[in-house]
Amino acid sequence: MTAHFDGAVEPERYEFSEKPRYRFSVSRRAFLQSMGAGLAVLTFAEGVSGPEAWAQGGGTPTGRLEIGTDGTVTVFTGKVEVGQGSRTQIAMAAAEELGVPLDDVRVVMSDTDRAPNDGGTFGSHTTPRTVPEVREAAAAARTILIELACERWDADPADGAIQDGVIRHPGGGEITLAELASDTDMDEALAGRSVESPAVTAVADWRVLGESAPKADAEAIVTGAHRYPSDVRRPGMRYGKVLRAPAYEARLVDVDTAAAEAMEGVTVVRDGDFVGCAAPTTRQAQRAVEALAEGAEWELGDHPSSADLFEYLKANTGSGGGRFSSQEDTEGDVAEAMENGAATVRGSYKVPYIQHAPMEPRAAAAEWDGEGRLTVWTGTQRPFDVRNDVADAFGLQRGQVRLIMPDTGGGFGGKHTGDAAIEAAKLAQGAGHPVSLQWTRDEEFAWAYFRPAGLLETAGAVDSDGRITAWDFTNYNSGRAALQSPYNTPNKRERFQFCDSPLREGSYRALAAVANAFAREAFIDRLAAAADMDPLAFRLLNLPNGRLRDVLEAAAERFGWSAGWPDAPADRGYGIACGTEKGSYVATAAEIALDGDGGFEVERLCVVFECGAVQHPRNLRAQIEGCVIMGLGAALTEEIHFEDGKILNGRFNAYPVPRFRDTPPMDIEVLDRRDLPSAGAGETPIIAVAPAIANALFQATGEPREKLPLA
Amino acid sequence: MTEFMLRINGADHTVTSDPDRSLLQTLREDLDLTGAKYGCGEGACRSCTVLLDGRPTAACVTPLSRAEGREIVTIEGLGEDGGLHPVQQAFIDEHAMQCGYCVPGMILTAAALLRDNPDPDPEAIVSGMNGNICRCCNYPNIVRAVERAAALRHAEA
Structure with a gap:
């Protein structure tokens, strides 16, 4: 048995990298290196990173950027492409600064042997962090190349x-x-050269950024030529399947592998609780796993059901620890302010577990060479960390594992772990052949991880002018993102309480900001009602000036917000909500129509979004549309049901996700703030969808809606 | 194991396989045609769409026996005269892809839709495409792409 195998895949609980409170500008020095012919640029922030830091972090000290003798530019990044458009955006950043045609730029992404470790792809970090680093490297190259050329002409x-x-x-x-x-002897030309804090192109002078470049590799995608992780094929490859437990908390007591081993071409691999097989086809591997399941004896354990979920969470709080720690921030005296409020309100909001359900379920191909070195192709948002997980699972040095992530079929925060990679590698080791393994949709629903469920308890008070005087907000389990209220409130307590989650859980698009914005913005409408104020007027009274207020006012105007909606038909409801997360700002307004049977339809949505200077208008719009429609699923229909340790609705036919027909008319406006740094945009537009609809239902019926999904 | 004769993208292939194996697994594992994607295994997401005698079909729930003797077109064989099919071009032009995993199935479904209804209104596009899931929820751009492809077809005609 391999000593390090058991328990190698730790559940990813919450995204571990929250936005830092401060970010200081650092002097960045770019070093240049000859590639024989052509040149490579290494960029480092002094004192922060460098080849040693990369090596310590498991990264390989490669260049950020190379310029070949044919004039093509290759950019290297550890970021991944899961559909959000980072490949195109990074190519644009290099083309912008280097003054080369976009078609001449290639981007090598998420290959741990070739790319620097840029951290995982989450938290909307690519735009504010990686793109500036690529731009600086390209600007350094431009500076040096112009110097070299001008030296030939004895020109300035x-x-x-x-x-x-x-x-x-x-x-x-x-x-x-x-x-x-x-035509340059780079060894000689580059000796002793470096560029200090290379100047990047001002937004006003952008020629590539700010325009909607075609998506990189679009032709490969539309012709089926692009190879996703599940499409990787290697010589002699087998297909793998893993025996899954019949329920959570089930422990394997014994398994009779004889029937499966007797099947032609099948290799059974067992290591502790891991049992799987490799076969010439997926169908044969499936049959073999079915035979294993028949011969398996399990000891079942207790597991709560989704019907009792919120009571369970509240009864099973814990301290967590490390990045899972509970948190409490207080200002003023909440208890006294609640006592003295002109009106007080309490709320209890419930958000279920939901699944990311990316179109491509987890997949990996793994290949060992004769010297114990392993290459895995897999889809993960944390390629370097998963490379490390794989190495740890097999007791290998990090350098003995190469992880390559082909552009992958969806992530949404759901692909932070490397389960499939480890499984494929284990089977490949046992079978003596490369192995490809793709989880079924059932497996993805049951054994991936979930967007955390949450119980959010709120209390608040307003004074006789409608100002919020007390704010008490506790999030059980779902996370800290956007926990802080943006409204002016002198007395507040904001808490995140860790709970022992009955399901494996982790990141999601905008993380807990979806749950926290839902509870906060729905509760704001309750406070507005208690103050006898229009929800928009109440928000504007209590929101400080700034970017959030700007998007809220723009959305209200665009939507045609009317205080009290005196002329609205009786079956209509109107709601508005706003929020900020990851440096960008969104406001969403919704109109709903009641159907008279307790149901409703979303008639239209209006979204105003602001993320600083827009780098790719068309992709930004697609990210906003995608966020909003995905947010409709979370708001209206998506909810995981479980009982006796089993997921009850882990199929697309039982877990409705948004389809074409579920797309309401959407009016979207982007405020292009070219005076502000660009922030990431693939997450925040999701956060105000559910509360806007909940508020529209509240407005239409007078009944507050406190539980997702709403439909 | 049984021998099957499959006609795929205009060429004949002989495949020896489990008789109950799906067309999808056979295309992907025996013939290296990986454009059709596994998404759900129950015909509910249509990432695995191929054309079977011109009709969009979920290859994940199509046994080989049902595919034999039929004209099978996969995304790899949709292009015309060595170039892109108008629907493929329209998907590029309208940025109708994010991760792109659903796109081969979307394109084949749209190509069949436009063949049957060369001038679909938005409602016809929505109802014709509703079986295909895009989890990136890029639906607005996909609808625009299908509209654009219809216009391209008209311009060609």
Whole structure:
């Protein structure tokens, strides 16, 4: 038995990287290196990272950017592409700064042997962190290349410029990047050169960024040529399946492997609780696992059911520890303010477990070479950490494992773990062949992890002018993101309480901001009602000036918000909500129509979003639309049911996700703040959807809605 | 094991396989045609769509025996005269993909839809495409792409 195998895949509980409170600008020095011919740029923030830090972190000290003798530019990043558009965006960043055609830029992503470790792809970090680093590296290369060209012409590099891959000087000098890269002795030319804090192009001068470039690899996707992790094929490859427990908390007592082992071409691999098989086809592997299941004896354990979930969470609080710790922030005296409020309100909001259900279930291919070195192709949002998990599982050095992540079929925070990679590697080791393994949809629903459920208890008070005087907000289990209320409140307590989750849980799009924004914004409408105020007027009274207020006012105007809706038909309801997370700002307004049977339809949505300077308008719009529609699923229909340790609705036919027909008319406006740094945008637009609809239902019926899903 | 004759993208293939194996697994594992994707195994998401005698069909629930003797078209064989099919071009033009995993199934479904109804209104597109799930929820751009493909077809005609 391999000593390190058991329990190697730790559940990812909450996204571990919250936004730092401060970020200081650092001097970044770019070092340049000859590749024989052509050049490589290494960029480091001094004192923060560098080749040693990369090596310590398990990263390989590779360049950030290379310029080949044919003039093509290759960018290296540990970020991953799961549909959010980072491949295109990073290519645009390099093309912008280097003055080369976008078609000449390639991006090598998430290959642990070739790319620097840029951290996992989550928390909307690519835009505010990785894109600036790529731009600086490219700007450093541009600076050096112009210097090298101008030295040939004995010209002042300050007057040189590069555009469309050609360096020109007003004195008449002209040379292509390819010519310069192939016709320069880089060892000699680069000796002793570095660039201090290279200047990036001002937003006003952007030519590539700010425009909607075609999606990288679009043709490969539409022709079926792109190889997702589940499409990787290797010589002699087998297909794998793993024996799953019949229920959570079930423990394998014994398994008779004889029937499966007798099947032609089947290799059974057992290591502790891990039992799986590899076979020439997935169908044969399935049959073999069915035979294993028949010969398996399990000891079942207790597991709560979703019917009792919220009582269970509240009764099973714990201290957590580390990044799972409970948290409490207080200001003023909440108890006294509740006593003295002109009106007080209490609420209790419930958010269920839901599934990310990316279109591509977890998949991996694994191949061992003759020297104990392992290569895995898998879809994960944390390629370096998962590479480390894989190495730990087999007792390998990190450098003995190479993880390559082909652009993958969806993530949404749901692919932080490396389960499939470890399983494929284990089977490949046992079978002596490369193994491809893809989870079934059933497995994905049951054995991946879930967006945390949450119980959110709220209490608040307003004074006779409608100002919020007390705010008491406790989130049980679902997480800390956007826990802080943006409203002015002198007395407040904001708590996150860790609970022993009965299901494996982890990140999600915008994480707990979905739950926290739902409870907060729905409760704000309760406070507005207690103050006898229109919900919009109440928000504007209590919100400080700033970017959040700007999107709220813009959405209200665009939606045609009317205080009290005196002229609205009786069956209609109107709601508005807003929130900020990960440096971007959103307000959503919803109109619903009651159907007279207790049901309703979402008639229209209006969304105003602001994330600083827009880098790719078309992709941004698609991210907003996708967030909003995905948010409709969480708001209206998605909920995991479980009982006796089994997921009861783990199929698309039983767990309705949004389809074409579920898309309401959407009016979307982006405030392009070119005066502000670009923030990530793939998450925040999801957070105000559910509360806007809940508030519309409250407005229409007078009954507060406190539980998701709403339909 | 049984021998099956399959006609795929205009070429004949002989496959020896379990008779109850799905067309999807056979395409992906025996013929290296990985454009059709596994998404759910119950025909509920249509990532595995292929055309069977021109009709969009969930290959994950199609046994080989039902595919034999039929004209099978996968995303790899949809292009026309070595170039892209108008629906493929329209998906590129309208950014109708995020992760793209659902896109081969979407394109084949749309191609069949437009063949039967060259001038669909938005409601016809929504109802014709509703069986296909895009978890990135890129539906608005996909609808725009199908509309654009219809216009491209008209321009060609």
